[in-house]
Amino acid sequence: MTVRLSTEEIEEALRGLDGWKTVDGREAIEKSFKFANFNQAFAFMTRVALKAEKMDHHPEWFNVYSRVDVTLATHDVEGLSSKDVALATFMNKIAS
Numbered sequence: 001m002t003v004r005l006s007t008e009e010i011e012e013a014l015r016g017l018d019g020w021k022t023v024d025g026r027e028a029i030e031k032s033f034k035f036a037n038f039n040q041a042f043a044f045m046t047r048v049a050l051k052a053e054k055m056d057h058h059p060e061w062f063n064v065y066s067r068v069d070v071t072l073a074t075h076d077v078e079g080l081s082s083k084d085v086a087l088a089t090f091m092n093k094i095a096s
């Protein structure tokens with residue numbers, strides 16, 4: 001059962017998620033990742049895609065060349081959940 005995070009829990013989670021911020025007017029978090037080139041950007045997306053499938057939790061994202069803009073939210077709870085925090089943590093880890 002996926003549980004929706006409270007405002008306080010979201011703020012606490014963001015303190016540990018470098019570069020992530022809330023989206024104005026929506027219960028979601030976003031970050032723009034910049035890579036050296038398209039290959040590195042797409043390699044990042046490929047790894048995230050495999051992780052997302054394993055988690056059954058998928059990002060909303062946009063890629064242009066070396067940039068990947070990511071937005072995370074949990075549709076099932078119409079807000080944010082621990083799955084968003086886990087996927088954001090994974091993204092930061094592999095992008096560093």
Ligand SMILES: C[C@H](O)[C@H](O)[C@H]1CNC2=NC(N)=NC(=O)C2=N1
Pocket residue numbers: 056057058059072073074075076077
């Ligand atoms: C039925 C439901 O859509 C699925 O369980 C998964 C698929 N991937 C998902 N991804 C995201 N971001 N939010 C969800 O609620 C979600 N639900």
